[in-house]
Amino acid sequence: MKYDLTKKPTRGAQRTLGLFSNTMFELLSEEPFEKISVNKICDISNFPRATFYNYFDDKFDLVDYCWYVIAQDIEVDKVTKVKSNQSLIVYFDRLYDVFKSNQHLLDNILQYNDFSGQLVNSFINYFKDKMQEILSKTIDYSKTGLPVELIADHCSETVILVLKWIFLKHHDANKQLAHEYLQKLLNLDQFI
Amino acid sequence: MKYDLTKKPTRGAQRTLGLFSNTMFELLSEEPFEKISVNKICDISNFPRATFYNYFDDKFDLVDYCWYVIAQDIEVDKVTKVKSNQSLIVYFDRLYDVFKSNQHLLDNILQYNDFSGQLVNSFINYFKDKMQEILSKTIDYSKTGLPVELIADHCSETVILVLKWIFLKHHDANKQLAHEYLQKLLNLDQFI
C-alpha cells in the first residue's frame, strides 16, 4: 500500500480512500474481480488513474484496504478483561459478528467469484493474518509442548475454517454451535 | 486450463506441455512470479503466444500445471493396504516425500517470492486441495460428531500446515517428529 495508514489521514485523503473503497465494494457486488479494472474504478469514482496510484499499488491493494475497513469493527484494542485462555473465544466471537454483519456483501461476492479464486482468497487470508496477529499476542501456548508459531497458526486457521463453514458455505450455526465446533476441532482443553 | 488433462495427450502435446512447464520451473528459480510474463515464457520456449493460449488460460494456469506435474509423485492411485484410520499418515508421508524431493525448487522460489504472495499461495492451495480430495475419500470421520466436509478440510489444512512449517519455514523435522506434531494438533485419537 502506497498510502501510510498508521499516520492519521487528512480530511481529503480520508474522502479519497472512502470513495475508492466504496466503488470497489459496489463493483464487488456486481461482477467478478477479474473484470474490475483500475480504469473502471477511476471512471466511477471520478478520479484520474494517477490519483489511484498515489494511494494503492494495484487493485489487490485496494481490495485489501476494503478488508481493512471491515476489520476495524473487530475493535482489537478494546480489551475484554478475561483470562488469557478465554481470549480465543472472545476474539472468535468478534470475528463472528463482523462476518455476520457483512453476510450480504459476502453473498454477493460469492455470486461472481469462485470460492477458491483470488478474491475470496484475499479476504480469507486477510482475516486469517489478523486473527493470527491477535492470537499470538494474547494466548499462552506454553502447555502444548509445540512450537508457538505453529500452534498460533493452527488456531487461527481453525477459527477461519469454522467461519468459512458458517458464513461462506452457508451452514447456519449460532455462536454456541460454533464454539462446539471449535472445541472439538482444536481439542481446546489441551491448551486453554 | 484449456487443455484437457484427463484424456491422454498426443506425443506433440506432451512435448509442448513439457517445454512450457520446464520454462516456468526455470523462471521460478530466477525471478519473482510477477516479473514472469507470457511473452517471456514463449520467447524462451520458442512458441508463439497463440500456442500458449491453446493450452493455458494464463500464467497462473501454467503454474498450476507445474504443481500438477510435481503432484504426480504422490501416486494417489497406488493404494497401500492399511486400515482407513491409518491413511492420513500414509498420505502425509507421501506428501512429505514430495515436498522433500522438491526442497531445492521451494528454496529458490522463496528467494524471489513472498511467503504470502500469489505464487506460494497457489502452491499451498494446490496441495491442500489435493490432500482434501484424498482424505475425503479415504477416512471415516463418523466418530467425530462433526460435519464430514468440515473435518476433512481441517485435517488437510493441518497436514499442509505442518509441511509448510517444515519445508517452507525451514524447521527441519523427520517424519517421526512430524507425526508427533500432527498427533498433537489434530488430537488424532478422537477420530483415527
Next chain:
DNA sequence: TTTAAATTTAGACACTTGTATAAGCAACAA
C-alpha cells in the same frame, strides 16, 4: 498415398497496466 480433421502459427486488435514528468492547485507560515 491421399484426404479430411485438427493444431499451430502469424499478425492484428482493443484493451489494461504501472511509471514518469511537468503543470496546476491548495494549505499554511512568515
Next chain:
DNA sequence: TTGTTGCTTATACAAGTGTCTAAATTTAAA
C-alpha cells in the same frame, strides 16, 4: 501577501494481456 511545500492531475509511454482471424502445417485414418 507571498512564497514554500506537498498533493493532485493531464498526458504520454513502453510494455503486457487475451481474443480473433485466416493461412500453414501436422496428424491420423482410409
